[in-house]
Amino acid sequence: MKKRRMLVHVCCAPDALYVMDLLKEDYDVSGFFCNPNIHPEEEYRLRLEETQKVAQTLGFDLIEDEYDPENWFDLTEKFKDEPEKGRRCDVCYAMRLERTAQMAADGGFDVFTTVMSLSPWKKSKVMNRIGRMFAKRYGIDFFEADFKKKDGFKKSVDLSKQHKIYRQDYCGCIYSKR
Numbered sequence: 092m093k094k095r096r097m098l099v100h101v102c103c104a105p106d107a108l109y110v111m112d113l114l115k116e117d118y119d120v121s122g123f124f125c126n127p128n129i130h131p132e133e134e135y136r137l138r139l140e141e142t143q144k145v146a147q148t149l150g151f152d153l154i155e156d157e158y159d160p161e162n163w164f165d166l167t168e169k170f171k172d173e174p175e176k177g178r179r180c181d182v183c184y185a186m187r188l189e190r191t192a193q194m195a196a197d198g199g200f201d202v203f204t205t206v207m208s209l210s211p212w213k214k215s216k217v218m219n220r221i222g223r224m225f226a227k228r229y230g231i232d233f234f235e236a237d238f239k240k241k242d243g244f245k246k247s248v249d250l251s252k253q254h255k256i257y258r259q260d261y262c263g264c265i266y267s268k269r
């Protein structure tokens with residue numbers, strides 16, 4: 092049976108390594124690197140290059156979105172003092188999930204999702220609620236997930252060590268770096 096086409100928002104190589112391998116069992120997956128939140132640009136380029144290596148290893152296409160940090164700063168400015176997992180993060184998830192939904196709808200994909208729920212520092216319920224909202228808006232299915240379950244995060248740490256993949260020590264934005 093032909094697999095459904097899934098566009099997966101990927102934020103970094105370690106998360107992509109575990110989640111894309113899992114999803115490609117059941118879906119025809121492509122990755123979408125949409126992360127204007129990452130600061131500074133050198134860090135963005137490093138995470139992109141590492142994710143490209145993972146795409147090559149696992150054999151999936153990786154689409155890079157435009158890197159537009161100015162727009163991201165405009166969207167999140169008023170929440171700059173929020174703690175991690177606060178409202179700034181909700182805006183940040185929403186921005187990236189909406190871009191993924193748009194890209195998936197334009198590209199004729201059947202379904203979209205994100206790898207971000209793998210992280211213990213990310214709120215899966217909120218991401219799933221946002222994903223459902225954009226699924227409705229763009230007329231495309233959303234795959235709800237909480238990839239950190241079943242030891243997902245630990246498995247991704249082990250896998251990235253095995254593959255010598257760079258693992259960042261902050262979420263991505265300038266506020267999380269501080």
Ligand code: SF4
Pocket residue numbers: 128129175176179180181183184262263264265266267
């Ligand atoms: S901490 Fe992470 S999820 Fe939250 S706003 Fe910064 S980059 Fe986005």
